[in-house]
Amino acid sequence: MNKKRILIVDDEENIRLLYSEELKDAGYEVDMAKDAKEAQKKIDIQKPDLITLDIRMPGIDGIEFLRRFREHDKTTPVVLCTAYSDYKQDFRIWASEAYVVKSSNLEPLKNTIREVLEKSARQSEPE
Numbered sequence: 001m002n003k004k005r006i007l008i009v010d011d012e013e014n015i016r017l018l019y020s021e022e023l024k025d026a027g028y029e030v031d032m033a034k035d036a037k038e039a040q041k042k043i044d045i046q047k048p049d050l051i052t053l054d055i056r057m058p059g060i061d062g063i064e065f066l067r068r069f070r071e072h073d074k075t076t077p078v079v080l081c082t083a084y085s086d087y088k089q090d091f092r093i094w095a096s097e098a099y100v101v102k103s104s105n106l107e108p109l110k111n112t113i114r115e116v117l118e119k120s121a122r123q124s125e126p127e
Helices: 013-025 036-045 062-072 085-089 091-095 107-124
Strands: 005-009 029-033 050-054 078-082 098-101
Touching (some): 005 013, 036 050, 036 062, 050 062, 062 078, 098 107
Parallel strands (some): 078 098
16 A cells, blocks of 8 residues: 655744644655745646645645635545634535544544545545
8 A cells, every 4th residue: 555645834943844744744745845836846846645734834724725616626635724723614624535533643644644644545545
């Protein structure tokens, strides 16, 4: 079984590095992008199996990036990660598979990623 590739999109370098280390330790291949523009370039080169996406970023924010991304890709799972729980009521996040509030405990994020990837794999299996 080949490793699942995860793209971490976050403007905070320390968050990208923390997520990267944790997800590599969990057995994933990890790529990182500091903003929406860099993320799109990386997606064009090698499509990830899942994207973790920060909402508040300079330039194009995560919600706008998600909207644009979904115009071309309806299947790649996206997990929104934010320090702000107030986005849970924002209907624009519904285009994502999951929503995780950032915390020093990365277990909820890792569990969510595992569950979303398992669900995605089941949905892509031939009937």
